[in-house]
Each structure stands twice: as structure tokens, then as C-alpha cells.
Amino acid sequence: MKEVNQKRLFIASCLALLVTAITFAIRAKIEGVFSTDYGLSKEEVGRALAPAFWGFAVAMFAGGYFIDIVKTKTIVWLAFAMHLIGIVLLLLSKDYTSLFIANVFIGLGNGSVEAACNPLVATLFPNNKTKMLNRFHVWFPGGIVIGGVLAWLIMDQINLPWQALVGILFIPLALYGFLFFGQPIPETERVASGVSYKEMMRNIGAPVTITLAVIFMIMVANISSISDAITSNYAYPIVIVGIVAVFILIEGKAINKISLLFPFVFFCMLLTASTELGTTQWINALLETNGISPMIILVVVTGIMAVGRYFAGSLVHRLNPPGVLLGSAVLSTAGLLLLSVSHGPAATLLSAAVFAVGVCYFWPTMIGVASEYIPKSxxxxMSILGGAGFVATSMVLPIMGKSIETAGPHITLRNMSVLPIILIVSFILLSIIINRKNAAQQ
Structure with missing residues (x-):
């Protein structure tokens, strides 16, 4: 086998994530087009965009379970094929059904990228996993910056149709396909270190319960009757969460006899992803009356996130991952509350900057926590965490869309701040758990 080209594979992975990120910026820009030009309500747009998130989750879960069987290379080329089909279908979308189907393929492509590239980056850089995962994930906010600028330039300045914006995706798609072509891709770190598949499953804590819970979440996101039934009474979600927690306890402690650290991180990931992605996907509707282009706000937010992630190494080293996450939760809460009362360009920009610093480290550091503290998972x-984050967002999108239409954007932002408030408490607990674990290992 040829020698692994570490630099080329890392650049190819970043470009694949760039395609994923630009699709997010494009959706944030064109959601209004499907409301005004094609007659969809905000809630319908939210449901049509949801497959981009739960499709992501499906691909990540499937990739996580089977990547060591079918090999990373297969997942990479599956991502390429799904991206290609999804982009073509999105260009042809004109109604709810066609938009929905296009986002299914785009979601599957995006999820396959993360399912393949997160473990690939961790394998390529075994001594700097959290640092390099943050640098890899620079290209998510970085790609949204690029997509946001292109959206502003192509649609707002040149006045080209939205299809011209979507067509830009073919460029990074072709580049990452070229860079991956013919390259040897190493086995995942788990395989290389000799950890068995059974032991990997065991270290998830409660893999069966978590997988079934995510399937149920996908059903809630896509079957309106189930969603309406659950949201009709505040007691129902609490009861469902309680039942899932009991089954996780039984499977993790009674059957697998292992720490429930991973299920706890899984719970936190649901909230971190919803805080970040739910807000940025609805940025156009949330801030359209604040006297400044929402796409400028999106570029500012994601630009700050990109810079922060690139220089994350020293911060993670000083504070450790749980400390970074706790600080992020505090700043995310402050940012959402400030945005909920902001009026005018200056106040909105300042509030958005606080929010950006808050959500900056959520995603890669959560995956880094799993890789660093639960390496046998x-x-x-990593795939379960990424998938869970996106399926949670797919549930939040239609709820936020309905809230924007009924309660207004500022109330919606204020209500979203509840999520990082819960995370503040959760990350304090995570710090205590990990400190005790480290002390026990010394």
C-alpha cells in the first residue's frame, strides 16, 4: 500500500466539510424564497429542511456502525455520490416534496462526510485529536462565511437566481473528489489499537436505547401527528425523557456494567447542536427586522467561530474540554438573551458576536470529549454524537418556525436561551465527573 498522505487527506476532509457548510448557508438564504415564491409556510419550510439534519443523523449512525466493516474509503465516496445527487435535485426543487427529497440526499451526504472524516482526522493526528478536530471543524463556520458572502454577492448584488448560488457547490465537490481519488486511507484508531467491535459498543453505554431514541426523534421531526401530540402537553416530553433515561440506566449499568459518561455527553450534544444550528438556520427570519442584513450577521457569527476554532488548541490546553464547554454555555446564554432584546445594527452585531464566541467550540469539543475521555467508543x-446533534436540530427547526410565526423572533430567541442554561448545569456536572475519573486513574 502507498504511504498515507496525511496533508492531502486532511485538506480533502476540510473541503468535504466545506461543501456541508455551504449547504447550510444556502438553506439559510433560500428559505425565504420558498416562502415568498413557492408559497410554503415557515413551518412547512422547516419540515422540508429537516431531512438535511435527520438525514445527516442516519448517515452518521450507519457510518459509525459499519465504517470498520465497509472501510472509511467507501463512506467517503458515498458522501460524494449523495452530495452530487442532492445538489442536482435541489437545483430542480419547486415545491415541498422536491425540496424535502433534495435535503434527504444532501443530509445523507453531509452525514457521511462527518462519519468518515471525524475518525479519519483523529486517526491521522493521534497526539493532537481535539486540536485537529477543532481545525477540521474550522471549515464548518468557515464554509458558512464563504456561503454567506457568496449568497450576498450572487443574489443581493448581482441579482442572479438562487439556482446560481446552489451551482457553486460543484466546485468544492469536484476538488474533494479529486484529492481523495486514488489515496490510501488508514484504518480507524479503534481498529489500529486493537479494540474489539463488542468493546466499542459497550463503551457507548446504552447503544440500543440511544439508537432507538434517535429513531423516535426522527419520527417526531417528520410525522406531524406525532409531533403535535407530544407538544400538545408539556408533560409528555418530560415523561418520554424519563422513560429513555430509565432504559439507559438499565442497559448501561445493569447489562453493560459501565459508566454512563457517554449517554450524558449524548444528552449534552442534543442541546449544544440545537443552540448553534437552530439559531443560525433561522437567522434570516429571526433578525430580518433588526436594521442589518441577516446574512452579514451570519458571516460575522461564523467568521468568529472559524477564527476561534483555528486557535482552539491553546485554549483547550489551558481550560481542558469541560471548562471550554462551560464557558461556551455561559456566553451562548448571554448571546441569545442579548439578541432577544437587540434593535439596530450595532446592538445586533455585538449580541451576535457574544453568541458566536459562545457556540464556537461546542461541536468539535463535544466530539473531542468522546475521543479523549471515552476513546474506546x-x-x-463520534458518529452518534454528530448524528444526535443534527437530528435534534431537525426537531427544533419546525418548532422554531412555528414560534417565529406566532410569538415573533424575539420571544423565540429568548425561549431558545433555556437550552444553554440547562447546559451550564450539565457542564458543571461533566467537569466533576471527568475530574473524578482522572483522579481515579492516577
Whole structure:
């Protein structure tokens, strides 16, 4: 086998994530087009965009379970094929159904990228996993910056149709396909270190319960009757969460006899992803009356996130991952509350900057926590966390869309601040758990 080209594979992975990120910026820009030009309500747009998130989750879960069987290379080329089909279908979308189907393929492509590239980056850089995962994930906010600028330039300045914006995706798609072509891709870190598949499953804590819970979440996101039934009474979600927690306890402690650290991180990931992605996907509707282009706000937010992630190494080293996450939760809460009362360009920009610093480290550091503190969870652990984050967002999008239409954007932002408030408490607990674990290992 040829020698692994570490630099080329890392650049190819970043470009694949760039395609994923630009699709997010494009959706944030064109959601209004499907409301005004094609007659969809905000809630319908939210439901049509949801497959981009739960499709992501499906691909990540499937990739996590099977990546070591079918090999990383297969997942990479599956991502390429799904991206290609999804982009073509999005260009042809004109109604709810066609938009929905296009986002299914785009979601599957995006999820396959993360399912393949997160463990690939961790394998390529075994001594700097959290640092390099943050640098890899620079290209998510970085791609949104690029997509946001292109959206402003192509649609707002040149006045080209939205299809011209979507067509830009073919450029990074072709580049990452070229860079991956013919390259040897190493086995995942779990395989290389000799950890068995059974042991990987065991270290997830409660893999069966978590997987079934995510399937149920996907059903809630896509079947309106189930969603309406659950949201009709505030007691129902609490009861469902309680039942899931009991089954996780039984499977993790009674059957697998292992720490429930991973299920706890899984719970936190649901909230961190919803805080970040739910807000940025609805940025156009949330801030359209604040006297400044929402796409400028999106570029500012994601630009700050990109810079922060690139220089994350020293911060993670000084504070450790749980400390970074706790600070992020505090700043995210402050940012959402400030945005909920902001009026005018200056106040909105300042509030958005606080929010950006808050959500900056959430995603890569959460995956880094799994890789650093639960290493035997392997590629499956990273895939479950990424998938869970996106399926949670798919549930939040239609709820936020309905709230924007009924309660207004400022109330919606204020209500969203509840999520990082819960995370503040959760990350304090996570710090205590990890400190005790480290002390026990010394």
C-alpha cells in the first residue's frame, strides 16, 4: 500500500466539510424564497429542511456502525455520490416534496462526510485529536462565511437566481473528489489499537436505547401527528425523557456494567447542536427586522467561530474540554438573551458576536470529549454524537418556525436561551465527573 498522505487527506476532509457548510448557508438564504415564491409556510419550510439534519443523523449512525466493516474509503465516496445527487435535485426543487427529497440526499451526504472524516482526522493526528478536530471543524463556520458572502454577492448584488448560488457547490465537490481519488486511507484508531467491535459498543453505554431514541426523534421531526401530540402537553416530553433515561440506566449499568459518561455527553450534544444550528438556520427570519442584513450577521457569527476554532488548541490546553464547554454555555446564554432584546445594527452585531464566541467550540469539543475521555467508543461514538446533534436540530427547526410565526423572533430567541442554561448545569456536572475519573486513574 502507498504511504498515507496525511496533508492531502486532511485538506480533502476540510473541503468535504466545506461543501456541508455551504449547504447550510444556502438553506439559510433560500428559505425565504420558498416562502415568498413557492408559497410554503415557515413551518412547512422547516419540515422540508429537516431531512438535511435527520438525514445527516442516519448517515452518521450507519457510518459509525459499519465504517470498520465497509472501510472509511467507501463512506467517503458515498458522501460524494449523495452530495452530487442532492445538489442536482435541489437545483430542480419547486415545491415541498422536491425540496424535502433534495435535503434527504444532501443530509445523507453531509452525514457521511462527518462519519468518515471525524475518525479519519483523529486517526491521522493521534497526539493532537481535539486540536485537529477543532481545525477540521474550522471549515464548518468557515464554509458558512464563504456561503454567506457568496449568497450576498450572487443574489443581493448581482441579482442572479438562487439556482446560481446552489451551482457553486460543484466546485468544492469536484476538488474533494479529486484529492481523495486514488489515496490510501488508514484504518480507524479503534481498529489500529486493537479494540474489539463488542468493546466499542459497550463503551457507548446504552447503544440500543440511544439508537432507538434517535429513531423516535426522527419520527417526531417528520410525522406531524406525532409531533403535535407530544407538544400538545408539556408533560409528555418530560415523561418520554424519563422513560429513555430509565432504559439507559438499565442497559448501561445493569447489562453493560459501565459508566454512563457517554449517554450524558449524548444528552449534552442534543442541546449544544440545537443552540448553534437552530439559531443560525433561522437567522434570516429571526433578525430580518433588526436594521442589518441577516446574512452579514451570519458571516460575522461564523467568521468568529472559524477564527476561534483555528486557535482552539491553546485554549483547550489551558481550560481542558469541560471548562471550554462551560464557558461556551455561559456566553451562548448571554448571546441569545442579548439578541432577544437587540434593535439596530450595532446592538445586533455585538449580541451576535457574544453568541458566536459562545457556540464556537461546542461541536468539535463535544466530539473531542468522546475521543479523549471515552476513546474506546471509537468512530461509533463520534458518529452518534454528530448524528444526535443534527437530528435534534431537525426537531427544533419546525418548532422554531412555528414560534417565529406566532410569538415573533424575539420571544423565540429568548425561549431558545433555556437550552444553554440547562447546559451550564450539565457542564458543571461533566467537569466533576471527568475530574473524578482522572483522579481515579492516577
Amino acid at each position: 471509537g468512530a461509533l461514538g
